[in-house]
Structures are given as C-alpha cells and as structure tokens.
Amino acid sequence: MKLINDIWFKRRDIISDGFRESLKYISKIIPLKIHKIPTGAKCWTWIIPDKWTVKNAYIEDLDGNKLLDLKNHPLHIVSYSLPVDKIVSKEELFKHLHTSKERPNAIPFEFKYYQRDWGFCIQHSKLKEFTKDEYKVFIDSKFEKGNLEVGECIIKGKTDKTIVLVAHLCHPAQVNDDLTGVTVLVALAKEMQKTLRHPSARLRTRAQGKKNYYTYKFLFVPETIGSVAYLSKNEDIIPKFKYGVFLEMLGNDNIHALQLSRQGDTRIDRIARYVMERKLKNFREGPFRTIVANDEVAFNGPGVNIPMISISRYPYPEYHTSDDNPDIISEQRLEQSKNLILEILNIIDNDYTPKRRFKGPIFLSSYDLWVDWRENLKLNQNIEKIILNLEGDKTVFDIAEELNMEFDDVLDFINKLKKDKLIKKYEQ
Ligand SMILES: [Zn+2]
Numbered sequence: 001m002k003l004i005n006d007i008w009f010k011r012r013d014i015i016s017d018g019f020r021e022s023l024k025y026i027s028k029i030i031p032l033k034i035h036k037i038p039t040g041a042k043c044w045t046w047i048i049p050d051k052w053t054v055k056n057a058y059i060e061d062l063d064g065n066k067l068l069d070l071k072n073h074p075l076h077i078v079s080y081s082l083p084v085d086k087i088v089s090k091e092e093l094f095k096h097l098h099t100s101k102e103r104p105n106a107i108p109f110e111f112k113y114y115q116r117d118w119g120f121c122i123q124h125s126k127l128k129e130f131t132k133d134e135y136k137v138f139i140d141s142k143f144e145k146g147n148l149e150v151g152e153c154i155i156k157g158k159t160d161k162t163i164v165l166v167a168h169l170c171h172p173a174q175v176n177d178d179l180t181g182v183t184v185l186v187a188l189a190k191e192m193q194k195t196l197r198h199p200s201a202r203l204r205t206r207a208q209g210k211k212n213y214y215t216y217k218f219l220f221v222p223e224t225i226g227s228v229a230y231l232s233k234n235e236d237i238i239p240k241f242k243y244g245v246f247l248e249m250l251g252n253d254n255i256h257a258l259q260l261s262r263q264g265d266t267r268i269d270r271i272a273r274y275v276m277e278r279k280l281k282n283f284r285e286g287p288f289r290t291i292v293a294n295d296e297v298a299f300n301g302p303g304v305n306i307p308m309i310s311i312s313r314y315p316y317p318e319y320h321t322s323d324d325n326p327d328i329i330s331e332q333r334l335e336q337s338k339n340l341i342l343e344i345l346n347i348i349d350n351d352y353t354p355k356r357r358f359k360g361p362i363f364l365s366s367y368d369l370w371v372d373w374r375e376n377l378k379l380n381q382n383i384e385k386i387i388l389n390l391e392g393d394k395t396v397f398d399i400a401e402e403l404n405m406e407f408d409d410v411l412d413f414i415n416k417l418k419k420d421k422l423i424k425k426y427e428q
Helices: 002-007 017-026 089-097 124-129 179-195 199-208 225-233 235-240 269-280 331-350 377-387 396-403 407-418
Strands: 033-038 051-061 066-069 084-089 134-144 145-155 162-168 216-222 241-247 258-259 283-286 310-313 352-357 423-426
Touching: 002 017, 002 179, 017 089, 017 145, 017 241, 033 089, 033 225, 051 283, 084 089, 089 134, 089 258, 145 179, 162 179, 179 216, 179 331, 216 225, 225 235, 235 269, 241 269, 241 331, 258 269, 269 283, 269 310, 269 331, 269 396, 331 396, 331 407, 352 407, 377 407, 396 407, 407 423
Parallel strands: 162 216, 162 241, 241 310, 258 283
Antiparallel strands: 033 145, 051 066, 051 134, 084 134, 145 216, 258 310, 352 423
C-alpha cells in the first residue's frame, strides 16, 4: 500500500517523466536494470512514440469561468493530446469530450498514443454546466525525443531457463489497473530474493541456501509497446523464456480470474489451475484473450510463443476511471494474490521427473517410508500409486495432479526415495 499511496497519482503515461520517476521509485525497493529504447526506433512492426509532457490544460467559457482544470485530476486530459489554444463552438468541443455514462461522477481514462488528436475527459454529470455556445480550450503539451523505459529485475537460478513475470505501469492516476500488478510483482521479487527457493514455509526450511532452478525476470513495462520493444531488442533471449505470468487488477473485490496461455495446456496453465482449485473458494478460468487483453499479446504472440498466463480479479466497475483509486483496494487481497503466485512458482521450481531404480514393491518399513494412516491418510492410501508412476514419463506435479494430492506431500515422499537412491532425478 505504501508504493501505491506514494506513486498512484503520478502521470505515468507510456513515455513520460512520471513513468521514469515511478521506475526510479521501484528501483529503490528492488534492483532494476533500466532498458532504454529511443523514440523513433523500429521494434518489429511498431515505432517508439515521442515522449509526452503536459504542463497545463483547461476549458473555460469566454467570461473566464473554468469548467475543467487539469490541476484537479490527471485524468482530465486524453493522454498524448496535441497542444491547443483556441476558441471552439460547443458542438466542436463536445466531439473532444469523453465521459462515462455508466459512472457519471467519475472521469474516464482515455489515451491516443498513436493518433494525433486532442481531448478532455470529464464527469458525465458535469456536461449540463456547458450552457454557452463557445469555449476556450487550452492544452500546453509537448512532444519530444525520449526513451521508452523497461525496468527489469533478475533473480538468477541454477539454469538460464527463465520464467518472466510482467506488469504494466503506464496508467496515470489509477490503482487497480495497473499499480496492483506492479505492487505484487515488487513484493514477489523482494520475497524471492530473500528466500530464493521454496516460497512455501515447509520446503524453505529444508532447502535454505539452495538456488532456485529457474531464473526469474520481473518486467515493468508501458503496456504492449514496452513488451514489443523489450522482446524485439532482446530476441536472443526469447528461447530461454519457458513460461510467463502477467499480473494486474489484484486489489479489487472480486474472485480471481485465470486466463490460460495461448497453448492452453502447458505446465504453468495446469499448475495455476491446480493451485487455485486448492487455495481459493472460488475462481474463474478462460482461454487466451477471453478474460482481459494485456502484454501476453506480445509475449505469447506470433513468432514469440512464450506460454503466458494472466492472473487478475477482472472485471470491476471502476475500471479505467478516476474511481480506480486506493479506496477500492485491500492489502489483504494483494497478499492473497501474491501467495497464490508464490505457490505456483514454488511448484514449478521444485518439480522434476523421478525415474525408478528399484524392482518389485518397496520394502517400506526398512527404508522408513511407511506412512501412518492416522498421520496422513491420503498419502498412506496413495503410496502404491505413487510407486507405480515412477517410470520417468511423469513429473512430481503430474503425479500429484493425477492423484489429487498435495504437491508438497508427493514431493516429500519422492525426495525420500531419491535420498535412498531408489529413484533418479531428471530435469522437468
Ligand atoms: Zn488498462
């Protein structure tokens, strides 16, 4: 909540001082490498736009009465508006005014990054105040050369196989979309730096000091263009990205929504579903691009194909308006989402393929592998089934999923077999 309260009201337009300052703020919490891609650079089929700054903007009647003033709220202007200073008819003005009929007292968020136009956003309920025939419109904005910036935090693993976690940071003066994704990402990076492997408490104690298997990359981008720019300028690392997670809208009061990757049935899809089924009372699930559209379009897009799931609590009624403010967020919900993602990463990072080295049934008591049914009934009942699944064609997670068991229980048991040299461990 501190991060949210400190930077939520900034103008974090895609290439702007506010975006840069926000990345700088985050770099004081976790180490960030800042990638800079200059204005005009060609990134696959996209061109990096100019940096945009706005100092002042207002609408007033010809008697000098202000009907709208940017000083009151950053959302009062369409992001990337052209500068204007002229008298326009009411009819002309209304073509450039954006409101939300569904939320008449909120200011909608509008942007036109790639078309040159100007516009204002205002509460629908205020339209009735426009009673005159002519108005002065004034926008003091500036387009100039700059750099698109992407913040990157890396936690190195035993391998350079990478899991990439992405949030966008470019929605001025809004919180749930997109600062909650950013906040959870920062919290994850901070926590995983400390504990490295095994975010779950039980496993952490055992494996402290061991390195995580995957390398983790946390990316903070301006939506879509930031992901396209980053990927197009780092094409050589794309093959190392095995899975991705996109995060946003995690603080509002709604159930979690899991949007599957474009592939739909990869390990991360299945693990995310498995964790949500176990940890949440209720959640919903949908195929790629059926819940909400974000940077997975780039990461899981044509020629890139990194399976990227998205986790949010979409929809919510305050979406893309000035009502998306800290009041609709709860820290408890952010914490719940963070723990959910840690658990998904815990499973994917600890998973491996066990291969049998024994023949016949295992003499459980002599290896101290017998499990008292009074202590763990499910494990007691399933030991035989686990033992029958160690032929090297299934991972620990596959077995847990198939037997509907807790991953940690199955992992604990199979790790004991490994210690006794009854199985060999292969990478996933
Ligand atoms: Zn958005």
